[in-house]
Amino acid sequence: MKKIMFFAAFAAALILSSCNKEIQNDTPGASSDLITINFSATPVQTKTLFGTKDESNSHYPVLWQAGDKINYTLNFGDIPSVEDYIALTPGDGGATASFHGSFAEAPSYHFIFVSPAVAFKSKNKSANTIMVEFPSGQTSTAGSPDPAAQILYANTGEMDEITNPVELHFSHLSAYLHIRITNADLSGGAIVQAVNITNDARFLAGRIFYNLESGDYTSGSVFNTISVNTSTLADVWCAVCPVDLSDGQLTIEVVTDKGTLTKTVKMPASANLIRGKIAKFTVDMDGIERIAPVVYNAVTNISQLNVGDSVIIAAAGDDQAYALSTGQNTNNRSGAGVTKTQSQIINPTSSVEIFELEDGIIPGHFAFRATSAKNPGYIYAANPESSGDNLLRTKATMDNSASWAVTVQNVTVNGTTWNDATIMFADIPSSGRGLIRFNANDRLFTAYGPGSKQQAIRLYRLNEAAVSHFNVTLPEGKAVVGTDDVQVPIYVFGNVAWTASLTGDGASLSADSGSGNAILTLTVPKTYADKDYEVTVSTTEVVATQSYTLKVYHKNAYSFTLSKVNNNLGSNGSYAGNCDVTIDGITWNVTGVSNSNKYDGWRMGGNKAATFNNEDRAVYSKTAIPAQVTKVTVKTNETAKITVNSFTVSAHTSAGDAASGSNPIGFVSVPFETGEKNFVVPNGQDWSGCYLRIAYNLTKTDTSGNGYVQFGGMTIWGITSD
Numbered sequence: 001m002k003k004i005m006f007f008a009a010f011a012a013a014l015i016l017s018s019c020n021k022e023i024q025n026d027t028p029g030a031s032s033d034l035i036t037i038n039f040s041a042t043p044v045q046t047k048t049l050f051g052t053k054d055e056s057n058s059h060y061p062v063l064w065q066a067g068d069k070i071n072y073t074l075n076f077g078d079i080p081s082v083e084d085y086i087a088l089t090p091g092d093g094g095a096t097a098s099f100h101g102s103f104a105e106a107p108s109y110h111f112i113f114v115s116p117a118v119a120f121k122s123k124n125k126s127a128n129t130i131m132v133e134f135p136s137g138q139t140s141t142a143g144s145p146d147p148a149a150q151i152l153y154a155n156t157g158e159m160d161e162i163t164n165p166v167e168l169h170f171s172h173l174s175a176y177l178h179i180r181i182t183n184a185d186l187s188g189g190a191i192v193q194a195v196n197i198t199n200d201a202r203f204l205a206g207r208i209f210y211n212l213e214s215g216d217y218t219s220g221s222v223f224n225t226i227s228v229n230t231s232t233l234a235d236v237w238c239a240v241c242p243v244d245l246s247d248g249q250l251t252i253e254v255v256t257d258k259g260t261l262t263k264t265v266k267m268p269a270s271a272n273l274i275r276g277k278i279a280k281f282t283v284d285m286d287g288i289e290r291i292a293p294v295v296y297n298a299v300t301n302i303s304q305l306n307v308g309d310s311v312i313i314a315a316a317g318d319d320q321a322y323a324l325s326t327g328q329n330t331n332n333r334s335g336a337g338v339t340k341t342q343s344q345i346i347n348p349t350s351s352v353e354i355f356e357l358e359d360g361i362i363p364g365h366f367a368f369r370a371t372s373a374k375n376p377g378y379i380y381a382a383n384p385e386s387s388g389d390n391l392l393r394t395k396a397t398m399d400n401s402a403s404w405a406v407t408v409q410n411v412t413v414n415g416t417t418w419n420d421a422t423i424m425f426a427d428i429p430s431s432g433r434g435l436i437r438f439n440a441n442d443r444l445f446t447a448y449g450p451g452s453k454q455q456a457i458r459l460y461r462l463n464e465a466a467v468s469h470f471n472v473t474l475p476e477g478k479a480v481v482g483t484d485d486v487q488v489p490i491y492v493f494g495n496v497a498w499t500a501s502l503t504g505d506g507a508s509l510s511a512d513s514g515s516g517n518a519i520l521t522l523t524v525p526k527t528y529a530d531k532d533y534e535v536t537v538s539t540t541e542v543v544a545t546q547s548y549t550l551k552v553y554h555k556n557a558y559s560f561t562l563s564k565v566n567n568n569l570g571s572n573g574s575y576a577g578n579c580d581v582t583i584d585g586i587t588w589n590v591t592g593v594s595n596s597n598k599y600d601g602w603r604m605g606g607n608k609a610a611t612f613n614n615e616d617r618a619v620y621s622k623t624a625i626p627a628q629v630t631k632v633t634v635k636t637n638e639t640a641k642i643t644v645n646s647f648t649v650s651a652h653t654s655a656g657d658a659a660s661g662s663n664p665i666g667f668v669s670v671p672f673e674t675g676e677k678n679f680v681v682p683n684g685q686d687w688s689g690c691y692l693r694i695a696y697n698l699t700k701t702d703t704s705g706n707g708y709v710q711f712g713g714m715t716i717w718g719i720t721s722d
């Protein structure tokens with residue numbers, strides 16, 4: 001297909017002007033919280049750096065720089081679109097810039113450009129809307145807001161033909177604040193580190209949707225706070241999402257190494273932050289008391305972490321002042337700006353997620369529970385497979401994917417070494433995407449594969465004393481073991497000393513005392529069948545006397561195995577219909593079964609002429625199981641010419657419900673494979689005296705022969721009354 005060479009030259013910059021009078025309090029003696037605010041600016045067509053102000057006319061030229069990149073979307077509407085970014089070549093001292101690209105021939109062309117490229121996140125073609133990210137962490141420079149926060153766009157509209165050059169007219173999506181802070185208490189050599197700006201009622205930053213037709217801004221994953229890295233209070237610049245602050249208020253927080261000064265200022269009725277314009281005002285901190293900072297210290301040894309700690313997950317390295325935020329996106333968490341060094345985070349804003357540490361699945365693992373009201377729950381690695389997307393999400397309950405192995409070590413990625421970095425791996429297969437890292441290009445945190453080349457992270461812990469804790473569990477809630485020798489793990493979680501004891505003949509415990517996290521092993525020999533054992537683990541330290549007693553049962557409630565000796569029972573001679581079979585006092589119904597003394601098990605499926613899709617072949621009990629069922633072991637000997645879509649065990653309160661699969665009181669599904677598979681009853685579910693249903697959901701498309709799964713029997717583990 002013919003290619004069209006595309007060349008665009010940016011028009012000369014218009015001039016961005018601010019008001020030439022700084023705003024003071026209205027009148028002497030008036031409330032120091034009341035200020036006036038004026039706005040004055042003309043739209044600009046180029047950007048990324050504010051030049052030096054011309055004192056004669058108070059104008060701020062806005063210039064392009066070498067290395068700037070813009071994102072473009074070609075064919076924004078219903079025509080298949082293309083997205084990419086292009087590096088620019090500045091000209092005329094940065095007042096103009098140019099680029100070129102090659103595009104396939106098409107009936108028409110529609111370009112959307114966003115600068116800087118990293119600000120563009122997505123588009124909605126039908127709504128004519130783009131999503132851009134206003135960074136919540138910014139660096140103020142002399143006379144200029146952070147270039148990463150100066151977001152502009154250009155929209156060519158639909159063009160039937162290309163005329164070189166295409167002249168682009170960029171408009172600002174950002175509004176700008178220029179703040180002077182006076183009379184702040186910097187006694188004792190206090191050093192300014194950051195200025196935080198908060199509006200509790202309206203969002204200022206984050207992932208925000210902009211409608212190209214209406215000009216409306218709507219919230220995505222947003223923040224109410226901007227954290228501005230600055231060393232001076234006389235010239236603080238930042239960029240925000242345009243917002244109407246009329247009759248609202250801003251909280252200004254000056255963060256120093258020796259404390260924090262905070263003042264809330266009331267905004268006047270005219271305080272409307274408009275895109276492309278600069279709002280300039282002064283905040284007087286006279287009389288504001290400096291408060292000791294809230295400090296989170298870097299974790300340099302895993303022994304510093306304890307359950308109950310409040311922690312922050314941040315990017316390693318001083319060059320990236322970002323922490324994992326309260327902003328949960330579909331597949332990741334955005335970064336929030338912080339005042340950060342390698343050793344400390346000071347006064348994290350409300351945009352930063354504070355996690356409370358809990359015990360993970362096994363000793364030595366932690367769960368990170370997000371405490372913000374915005375996105376509470378446990379962060380977890382949502383993609384345990386080795387292929388697919390990098391996913392970090394939040395869920396209400398804690399499981400293996402939300403249980404993290406944490407170590408502290410030096411990490412080298414792409415030639416860069418971060419000392420005392422944190423490794424957080426989810427308790428999922430090692431090939432899965434369970435490693436939390438920071439993507440510096442997109443300012444986000446998510447779970448990557450073990451070979452990730454993204455930036456390392458670091459944990460920061462609130463500077464508080466450790467809280468003592470103690471807990472003991474069985475991994476499956478309760479343990480019922482079979483007639484073979486068995487070893488039952490007992491998990492001890494805590495940071496205190498403990499003792500352990502065992503009641504019950506014939507068994508042994510791996511340890512009778514210890515300190516901190518541990519896995520005790522209860523060993524029960526097969527010669528001691530039908531016995532109960534009690535393991536008690538206690539502590540008397542710090543948390544007062546606490547004792548956990550766990551029962552382990554060495555019995556099975558019921559079992560049968562189909563073999564050539566007994567499997568002629570119940571055959572209906574075909575793969576249609578069903579039949580009843582009574583084994584050891586319990587009647588079972590089998591759907592679609594054909595038996596012969598030539599093989600072990602009931603063959604459930606369809607004859608060679610049959611085809612079907614997503615149909616159940618089930619075994620269910622017409623007699624209640626006389627036990628509190630805790631685990632069901634099902635044996636499948638082989639399959640032929642059939643697909644097993646799902647493999648489930650469910651519990652019901654009646655034989656009728658078990659027959660139809662209706663109204664289960666419990667349901668467990670496991671990946672199918674031949675051999676023995678264990679279905680463990682989840683904690684909190686009571687399967688006492690239930691009717692069981694074992695179901696294979698099958699699809700048969702092959703008519704070259706009989707298709708079946710060969711059910712070989714089962715063992716039901718449970719607590720009986722005898």
